[in-house]
Amino acid sequence: MSVIHEVLGSLRVVKAFGQEENESERFLKRSNKAVEGQMQMARLGATFQFMVSMVFTIGSVLIIYFGAQYVHAKEMTLGELTLVLAYIGQVFGPLQTISKNIAEIQSSLVSVDRVFSVLDEEKEVDDNPHAIHLDRAKGAFQFKDVSFCYDVERPILKEVSFEVRPGDRVGIMGSTGAGKSTLVSLLNRFYDPSTGVVMVDEVDIKKYKLKDYRSQFSIVLQEPVLFSTTISENIRYGKPGATEKEIIEAAKAANAHDFIIRSKDGYNTMVGERGLQLSGGERQRISIARAFIKNAPILILDEPTSSLDVKTEAQIMEAMERLMEGRTTFMITHRLDTLSSCNFILHLEEGKLVEVVRDHDINYIAHKKASFLNPAV
Missing domain, CATH: 1.10.287 (Helix Hairpins)
Known part of the structure; x- marks a missing residue:
């Protein structure tokens, strides 16, 4: 089997x-x-x-x-x-x-x-017995000398420290295996740091109720995860109990409404197993609509446009611009063009934070492109 x-x-x-x-x-x-x-x-x-x-x-x-x-x-x-x-x-x-x-x-x-x-398997993270309630986070993050390792002999992150203000758009860049995804996993508290502290709104995230804390995040992945049900139910997954009006508004904000109404059964169209009845761009826009309807204060974008054509990428970037508005955003990317929408850049290499740039301009992006194409620059 x-x-x-x-x-x-x-x-x-x-x-x-x-x-x-x-x-x-x-x-x-x-x-x-x-x-x-x-x-x-x-x-x-x-x-x-x-x-x-x-x-x-x-x-x-x-x-x-x-x-x-x-x-x-x-x-x-x-x-x-x-x-x-x-x-x-x-x-x-x-x-x-x-x-x-x-x-x-x-x-x-x-x-x-x-x-x-x-x-009998131990939980990777667990609630503090005296955990406090978190209604809606402002989105201010602090990493204080954070290190993490799956294996003691091979640390993934090494003494990473930075501060993020509410509403910042953080671009996380670096070569494959630099620790970008691990950093985001610590943000979501899928794991706890081996050493150091991660703080949100000046409180250690371990002190919050786990369910309350994770409800503060919306996630758009490189490979969108859809369930074998209707488009409507996949969007509603971000907010169980959402009305049809809210679903349509979220789809419009994600530039998904037009292709949905052209589908055979509209919002009741079955997406198939893992969404295979839809194209990559359509799956991604439904994923963005799901993030819109959740309306969480913190957004994580994990290479959301890496496998899309130029036209579809433009539509999705337009939708993501609206989605990022007023939210603290963390964007993992290998494509430097997408960093132009970020005002705070973290450059990771081999688990170390080698560069932190705040409020950069387009000249910085051009310089980074040149340095990636020609290491001597």
């Missing part, structure tokens, strides 16, 4: 590389292995059941034989022997039933073990 799930989720890649036969062979190998395991379990179960039955049968024969000897010697009455046989039958019956179901019992115990392994 894991092979089927993996292949169906990557069907386009499998077809593009012509690996259908290889994947079929891989599936058959795994299936044969599973069948062999089931047959081995059946053989072991049958052998065990046969042995138990033989023990019960031989035991019963021996009891009858020696019981008959005792009855013949008048050391036991026939009624007492019958009573003993009845008691033994009552004991052997449940034991035989257990022996027949021993394989199912073992399989169930394995499943129980898996369930408990999940239940």
